[in-house]
Amino acid sequence: MKILHAADLHIDSPLWGLSQYEGAPVDEIRGATRRAAVRLVDAALTYEVSLVVIAGDVFDGDWRDFSTGLFWIGQLNRLRDAGIPVVMISGNHDAASEITRNLTLPDNATMLSAEAPQTIDFPNLGLAVVGQSYSERATVDDLAAGYPPASAGVCTIGVLHTSLSGRPGHGNYAPTSIDVLRSKGYAYWALGHVHQREIVSRDPWIVFPGNPQGRHAKEVGEKGATLVTITDGEVVDVTAIPLDAVRWASLEIDLSEIVEMQDVVTVVRGHFAQLRRENPDRLCAVRIRVCGRTQVHDELWRQPGRIEAEIRAIANEFDDLWVEKVVLATQRMRDAGGAQDDDAVRELLERIADLANEPQALDSYAAALRGLRDQIATTVRGDEGAPIDLSHLGSPEHLKACLADSKDMIMALLDEGQ
Numbered sequence: 541m542k543i544l545h546a547a548d549l550h551i552d553s554p555l556w557g558l559s560q561y562e563g564a565p566v567d568e569i570r571g572a573t574r575r576a577a578v579r580l581v582d583a584a585l586t587y588e589v590s591l592v593v594i595a596g597d598v599f600d601g602d603w604r605d606f607s608t609g610l611f612w613i614g615q616l617n618r619l620r621d622a623g624i625p626v627v628m629i630s631g632n633h634d635a636a637s638e639i640t641r642n643l644t645l646p647d648n649a650t651m652l653s654a655e656a657p658q659t660i661d662f663p664n665l666g667l668a669v670v671g672q673s674y675s676e677r678a679t680v681d682d683l684a685a686g687y688p689p690a691s692a693g694v695c696t697i698g699v700l701h702t703s704l705s706g707r708p709g710h711g712n713y714a715p716t717s718i719d720v721l722r723s724k725g726y727a728y729w730a731l732g733h734v735h736q737r738e739i740v741s742r743d744p745w746i747v748f749p750g751n752p753q754g755r756h757a758k759e760v761g762e763k764g765a766t767l768v769t770i771t772d773g774e775v776v777d778v779t780a781i782p783l784d785a786v787r788w789a790s791l792e793i794d795l796s797e798i799v800e801m802q803d804v805v806t807v808v809r810g811h812f813a814q815l816r817r818e819n820p821d822r823l824c825a826v827r828i829r830v831c832g833r834t835q836v837h838d839e840l841w842r843q844p845g846r847i848e849a850e851i852r853a854i855a856n857e858f859d860d861l862w863v864e865k866v867v868l869a870t871q872r873m874r875d876a877g878g879a880q881d882d883d884a885v886r887e888l889l890e891r892i893a894d895l896a897n898e899p900q901a902l903d904s905y906a907a908a909l910r911g912l913r914d915q916i917a918t919t920v921r922g923d924e925g926a927p928i929d930l931s932h933l934g935s936p937e938h939l940k941a942c943l944a945d946s947k948d949m950i951m952a953l954l955d956e957g958q
């Protein structure tokens with residue numbers, strides 16, 4: 541018997557950092573969470589599973605309109621047609637308090653209670669599934685502690701949306717411990733909430749399947765669900781099944797060996813070809829960091845937008861490749877240019893060096909960033925998994941990095957005039 545365990549579908553979540561430029565596959569990226577959900581059902585049908593278990597956050601938040609709910613009901617109906625039951629719980633993103641619109645579920649699907657732990661028996665499968673939904677977003681009680689112990693001789697699956705004892709980047713919801721989970725005598729704990737796949741324990745099995753579709757540049761690599769094989773009431777195999785429609789990747793492109801701009805194109809093309817080889821059959825979304833102490837540094841910094849446009853132009857040569865962002869982080873050659881021999885320039889450099897060592901003087905520039913930070917804070921969610929760490933804006937480290945960047949740009953522009 542096989543069971544498919546998924547979590548954190550976040551259907552219709554806007555993928556972060558969706559920038560539009562000529563040739564960008566915008567529609568494909570926008571529909572990624574739905575396509576991953578379709579693939580989840582495809583996998584359930586392909587592997588002829590007996591049950592699908594979903595451990596919370598099917599939705600990203602309240603539906604904008606009924607199309608989100610209708611889409612999901614359509615997928616549940618595909619499972620209904622195949623006679624496959626679905627047991628779900630809600631998580632912090634789709635807790636009852638967060639969702640104002642609702643649709644009646646087909647009769648093969650059950651959303652477990654948010655009032656108390658609920659058990660669904662599948663006597664024909666020799667299985668029981670226990671779980672509890674979130675009634676509110678910020679659920680801070682140890683829900684698992686209230687789950688009933690397994691009945692003797694019944695293979696029991698616990699479904700729980702939790703951060704366990706805490707996971708970086710994830711809200712600390714329904715915290716609990718491995719000991720509490722172990723004490724229940726269940727065969728398998730189907731967890732959700734943490735977007736990174738993780739096998740927490742093998743005895744009993746405690747598994748985060750991760751989300752089926754990464755939502756931003758920090759949720760990199762293969763994403764999917766977990767296929768669980770049960771024989772004679774025991775879990776005998778646990779396998780990751782990739783489902784992501786868009787795969788996020790992070791590329792570091794070192795230009796240390798580069799002498800001329802046209803060589804940059806060759807290097808980037810090589811990286812892209814490798815990325816395509818390693819991730820066939822799906823769209824790749826890539827964040828690029830261009831780094832290294834390089835002779836082309838000044839040329840890059842004189843026209844900061846150019847390298848990004850060059851890289852995107854190369855991406856367009858490849859099928860299914862989208863550049864989310866280009867971060868320029870190269871360094872100057874130590875002996876570059878002659879501008880620093882000029883008295884005025886030397887004074888400027890001294891002033892920059894002084895500023896770097898005067899936290900208070902530097903902090904006066906933070907005021908300019910505070911307004912920007914507040915403005916972003918009203919439009920961008922800073923909750924779990926958000927790609928932008930707003931606290932960083934205007935921090936001493938951030939100001940120091942800005943200062944270093946300014947120096948690079950100034951020197952590049954001055955040396956051009958030499």
Ligand SMILES: [Mn+2]
Nearest residue numbers: 597631632733
């Ligand atoms: Mn969650």
